[in-house]
Amino acid sequence: MxxxxxxxxxxxxxxxxxxxxxxxxxxxxxxxxxxxxxxxxxxxxxxxxxxxxxxxxxxxxxxxxxxxxxxxxxxxxxxLSEDGRLHRVQEAFVVAGAVQCGFCTPGLVVAAADLLQHRPDPSDDEIREALSGNLCRCTGYAKIFDAVRLAAR
Amino acid sequence: MSTTAPKLELGRVGEIVPRADGIPKVTGEFAYSSDLNAAGMLWGHTLRSPHSHARITGIDLSAALAAPGVHAVLTHEDVPGEKLYGLEFQDQPVLAVDRVRYYGEPVALVAAEHPEQARRAAELIRVDYEPLAPIADAETATEQEPLHPDRPTMGHGYRDDPRPNIVRSLVIRHGDPDVEADVSVSGVYEVGIQDQAFLGPESGLCVPDGEGGVDVYVATQWLHVDRDQVAPCLGLKPEQVRIHLAGVGGAFGGREDLSMQIHGSMLALHTNRPVKIVYNREESFVGHIHRHPAKIWMEHRATRDGKLVNVRVRILLDGGAYASSSTAVTSNAASFACGPYQVDNALIESLCVYTNNPPCGAMRGFGAVQVCFAHEAQMDKLAAALDIDPIELRLLNALQSGDTMPTGQTIAGTLPVAEVIRRAAALPVPEQEELPRDPLRLPGGSGNTTRGEGVKRGVGFAVGFKNIGYSEGFDDYTAARVRLDADGSAEIHCAAAEVGQGVAGVILQVARTELGTEDVTLAPHTTATVGSAGSASASRMTWMASGAVRDACRAALEERDRNGGGAVDVERIYRHPRTSPLDPETGQTTGERSHVAYACAAMRVVAEVDVELGLTRIVWIGTAQDVGKAVNPQAVTGQIEGGAAQGLGLALMEEIQTRDGLITNASFTDYLIPTTLDMPPVVSELVEHPDPDAPYGVKGVGEPPTVVSTAAVVSALRVATGRELTRVPVRPDDIVGL
Amino acid sequence: MDVLTPRTLDEALRLKSERPDALPIQGGTDVMVELNFDRARPPALLNLNELAELRGWSEENGRIRLAAGLTYAEAMQTPLPALAEASRTVGGPQIRNRGTIGGNLGTSSPAGDALPPLLVCGAQVRMASVRGERTLPLAEFVTGVKRNVLADDELILAVDVDAEPGRQTFLKVGPRNAMVISVVSLALRVDGELTASFGSAGPVPGLVSAPLEDAESFPVQVAAAAAPIDDVRGTAAYRRHALRVLTKRALERCLA
Missing domain, CATH: 3.10.20.30 (Beta-grasp domain)
Known part of the structure; x- marks a missing residue:
């Protein structure tokens, strides 16, 4: 078709x-x-x-x-990954334990990378608002916030 | 993989270990069940009933068969084998025969070259329905015409309740259920229908093997029981159906029952082409079972100084149109109805009925969630009536190892109820934040509804518990197979479904611990190479897989020693301590135990409520959970945080709404789950007392946080609002008092 | 299904006159849901993404012109406080990057978040076809639930609003703290008089005005003007109640 x-x-x-x-x-x-x-x-x-x-x-x-x-x-x-290296957001998601079933992960990784590109050092409120369009059903988001903070450092 | 993995230290039991599937999941390379493709693949589509109850008087396929791109249009007449299937009872048609019993019930199948062609063809199938009056009210279901006149769940050792539309009727009589006490509090509590709302919709790929059999790549929770349901309906031997675990986008109980497995296989075998079926979100809401809605009547009788004397409970669960795992949910709700408290006298009646509402079955917490909401509301009410601190009241009655459950079972393993209460209660609660604040940190969030007007704060508390493993005499086991190579490397086979919870990591950690090597890989999960692992449910998979992999590793090492080296290949089956059925008349255990073991959790919640608009913000959650032994502490806290979020969702926003059995909010626009602005930080204390019956002392950790969080969140709302709030999800109307 | 992608406004108007059955699609946040869930199969789609004429906003002669293709993310940067606040409540960032003011007008849902803030700013809707241009007050543009006066051959070009916003605010009630369709919403403007507009509390967004000295009774007036219904998102009684509370709070903010 x-x-x-x-x-x-x-x-x-x-x-x-x-x-x-x-x-x-x-x-x-x-x-x-x-x-x-x-x-x-x-x-x-x-x-x-x-x-x-x-x-x-x-x-x-x-x-x-x-x-x-x-x-x-x-x-x-x-x-997102360049020259075979994980993007720092991707790496942080693995290290922080932000991945469970992982179905939301690609979208969250893209959204978080977009956030950090515009706000290299976001506040907690900015992280929450920037990721509010991405649902996760497994993690309760805590480790996702950890990952974004880790990647921002 | 195209990416270079960072060097991850691969650990053993008790260490923090990053997920092995973490890297493919962050790069997008991980293959979920909806990501699969095969050469010559067709798309399957399911035509579903628009009625909640109707007779089918005719089906005309001719226009659909003539539609462009269509390769097959199938109905119940094309089911090659058994026409009925079911997780525990064969009461559900593969495709509706002459009657539909729920909204969205599958009626016909189409395979076409493009999903749009399949949809258009399905639209051309003419089904003549004669609508019947739906049974939509669980309270009167036993007075209606039977939906299943052959009573499929009767004759399985359950109490014989002669009324129509009974899925299971259970009565637990414990001590003297008529005994009076100084004080009595009672209440009626309601729980709406919650959905698992896993993010990866039902999907899979079925590939004919050219010899009459089929390979099914699917997201599921129990590969072998899928096979055992699929094969008879296809008229095939079990070994002709091989179920392979594709990437699972969350499960939470919603993938225990079959979805597209038989349908996709029928289309694949009929067309001799690979067939992929992917539900969309709307279809997913009708494509799996939900958490049972419940109405619960409770009366607690206690002494003046707060000791529980007698608890009287009546539970009504709406099972919907088919049985699924409702009989076990009925029993779970009953056995946890008194909460993690020592109660000498109890009368617990638990009833699940068939209706034309959406079918209900397994969801994280499995009957314990509903009753925890009720018994914890009752404990707060009792504390108020006695003017006792609610935490003190709970400590005074806390269940412990050696105590007796209402089913007569003596708790043999660890159950540190008092300790989780003390540790959760001791967690420091954050100070109230000053105004003004960004509206994101106020009730109503981004809606900008308050600058602080109407906002009241409440700190709530709840305790809950749940069983681990399958109960009531079920032969519950897990197989694992270990292949040791001569070079010392190992390959583990175990069909334990990795649904996101991290069991794949558990298996690897156990294998490394036992084998003393880092060089361990986990083979694909499949029915083709190893025996059943049982279900990734009932908080059992960590315990069971740990036991099976441990035993297989030890056996493999022994065999290698016996052989003096070389390669070995060993499969072992692990069973947890045997359980016994409940007596059908008294609800008492007929052996040493009916549940294998228990795990408990306590939770403290800080809420801010805009009492004028009925909007909420959960500020903080602190919890202490009995985990036995944490195999991977990071994964355990991840389970606690995620489990708390699902319970918060049920407390505040999640409900499948129906009208005459029709679902009216089957979308993520109107079935709402918590966002980043709804979930607070969660402080988790892991209470580690290894269970003597469990490998390494581990306990499952997935369910206790969901069991307790709904109750704890609503407790905080009650404190903030001064209202009873007897129904979840709590609606703004309930808080405002409309 | 045909997809028509004009490169200029003139071409778009010509295509629309030739194919009045073509459904305009800009950000896709409404249209794509209809397509993805098999609720609509329009004979043709008119893709407006490439039209530079429909982008951005400008200020002239005391009026602000918001082009139909202005996204919510862009509207958050305009000097219109209630519209900016309302835009922040729409979906998540992904939706705000795609969804447009013109799309909100075209859909004409009673829950359209941009409509109340535009209504309190005296919005005029500019429409065009090969027959020419016309302008109508927004209150006359929307005629019912997801119905408006747009002719089959017309496209929405822009909305013109007062550039002097006065004091404004926007409040929206939803069952969770982000990503919600409004259960009820309210925009208020205080600028010599009181002007309120509400969403999701009647078939069309309501508009209520009163002199400043009516501030005390204004919440009751606004709630009385609503005609809410019970639906899956909320009850009529709650919506009416919430409108009173929202109006009172909005007045406190704008009269402070």
Whole structure:
């Protein structure tokens, strides 16, 4: 079922995909382009598990029409680590024990990395507000806050 | 992996060890059940009932079969084997036959090349329904026409209650249940339907093996019992169905029952193509069982100085349309109804009924959550009536090892109730923060509803406990297999489902401890290479997997010694102490014990409540939990924090709402779980008294924080508001008094 | 399903006149939920993302013009206090980076968080089609639950509001402390008179004005103007009660 073709950059690489027009960017990334890191937890913008950077802005990939990404730049969780090294947020999540089932983790990692890029030394309130669009059902968030503080240091 | 892992020190039992799956999970490489793909794969879709109760008078598939991209459209007629399945009782149709009993019940299946084609084809299936009056009120369910006239849960050693629509009826008589005392307090408590709301929706990939069998890659809690339910419905031998654990995006009880396993396999075998099914969030809300809603009547009789004399309880659980694990929930609710207190006399009636409401089954806390909310409200009420400090009242009655439960079971293992109470009560509570503050740190949060107006503070307290392991005579065991290579490296096979709780780490820590080597790997969890591990539930997996892996490691070392070296491959089965059924008439244990062991937790909660708007902010949680022995202290505190969050959710916001059995809020827009702005810091004290019956003394840690936190949060709200607050989730209306 | 992606406003208006069945999509925070959950399959989608004409905000002649594509994150930076506060309550950061004022108007939900703060600022909605432009007060633009006067060939261009905000605030009640659809919300402006607007307490956002000296009775007036219902998010009785409390608190903030 291919209605149209789109071209975009994902994690710096130019890619193209034949898609059905109603597909979300999330579906395109996961099922068409082989980037399953962004997660399909709610598909209604309520959980942040599919958080990606679209032209440098943190967004839910489930709420972007695939066709709207045509000609744009997307960075997913798979694009955060550079030269085989974990992003400092990723490393902090592992060390702080912020990962349990991990389904929310890719979205939280992207959101936290976005926060630290804009606020290198965020207050606790800033961390809470910046991550309030990302639901986690396992951790109660405590170790996620620990991880963000650890990464900020 | 494309990334270079940081060097992680791999530890042994008792050490903090980062998760082995942590790195693939932070990079996005970890493959969850919805991430899987196979060449030639089709997408499955499930057509579900829009009615909570209806007769099916006809199904016309012709338009769907003719739709573009469609490879199969199946109904109950296409179920190759048994038409019914169930976790404990075969009472649930694989696909509805002539009647639907709940909203969202599966009726037909479609496989197509694209999910949109599958959805469009499903829309073309014409099902003729004749709606029937739904049984939506649990209180009158036993006076209605039977939903299951063949009474599938009867004849299993339970009390024979002749009324229709009984899932289980249990009465526990302990001592003299008619004895009077100086003081009596009573109350009626209600608990709404909570959902596990795991983030990874039900999903999986079914791949036909070309020889009539099928490989199922799925997120589940118990691989082998999935297989044992799937195979008969497919008309296959167990070994023709291999269940492999795909990445699990949380479980919390919601993956004990089957979801897409049989459906995906039917489509895969029918089309001879791999078939993937992924529920969306809305479908997930109808695609698994929920926590039982409950109505609980309690009366506590006590002496003037606060000693409990007699506790009388009536529990009504709404099991919904199918049995799932409701019989065990019924019994758990009954056996924990008196709380972790020594009570010499009790009458506990626990009833679970069939209705046309959403099916209910296992969720973290499993019957203990509902009664803890009630018994802790009662203890606060009793303390007020007697003018005794509520913590002193709890200490005065605290259960301990050697005491007798209402079921007649003497507590053999450790149960430091008084100690967890003392240690939680001793945790320093933070000072009240000055105004003005950012609204994020006030009730209502980002809604900017108060600058401090109407805000009152309350400090609450609760204690709870729960069993560990399967109960009532269930043959509960875990298998583990150890392969030692000649070079000293080891590979562990264990089907214990890693659902996020960290059992994979536990297995590795135990193996390293026993084998004395760092060079240990864990093979994929599957039914293909090792025996059953039992379920990742009932706070049992750490205990059971530790026992099985320990025993297998020790046996492997012995065998290697006997052989004088070389490679060995050993499988061992571990069983916890045997349990016995409850007497169907008296509810008393028929052996030494009906539960294996117990774990307790106490929790102190600081809440701020805007009493004019009914909004809340939980400021702080402090807890002390009986963990036996912490295998990985970081993972244990993670379980406590997460468990507390789920209990907080039930206390404040989480409820599946229904109207005539139809779910009206099946989305994350309207079924709300706590966000980063709802969860306070949690201070956890680990109370370590190794249990003599457990390997390394470990106890499961997942459930006690959820059991106690709902009660503790509401206790704090009561102190802040002065209101009784007898129902959870507490609604703003209840706080305001509308 | 067709996706139409115009590069200029003129092209967009032409496409909309040719395909009046095309559903405009900007931030996608409403439309994509409908698509993802199979609730809507419009014959075509009109993707407005590439239209520079719909971006940003500007100030001219005592009025502020908010282009339809202004996101909530951007609205938080405008000199409109209630709108900024309201925007901070919308979803999480991801939603605020995508959701737009124009989308909130287009959806016309009684729970639209931007609507009450815009209403108290005398908002005028600018719409255009190939037939030309027109402007209507926001109170006349929204006609019912998720209904408005927008014609099939029209697009929302912008909202114009008073640049002199007076004293303003916005309060929103939800069942948890972030990421909620409002159970009830209130915007208040004090600027020579009292102007309040509420959300989620009637089929359309309400607008109530009174002279300053009515401050004491104003909370009751606002609550009386509401026509709330019972739904999964709250009860009518609670909404009416909360409106009184919110109005009283808003007055304390703005009259202090």
């Amino acid at each position: 291919f209605g149209m073709r789109i071209w975009l950059r994902v994690n710096g690489e130019p890619v193209e995909a034949d898609i059905w027009e109603g597909e979300s960017l999330l579906y395109v990334l996961r099922e068409r382009l082989g980037y399953p890191g962004s997660k399909n937890a709610c598909e209604q913008g309520e959980c942040g598990s599919c958080s990606v950077m679209l032209d440098g802005k943190l967004v839910c990939a489930c709420l972007v029409l695939g066709a709207q990404a045509d000609g744009h730049e997307v960075v997913t969780v798979e694009g």
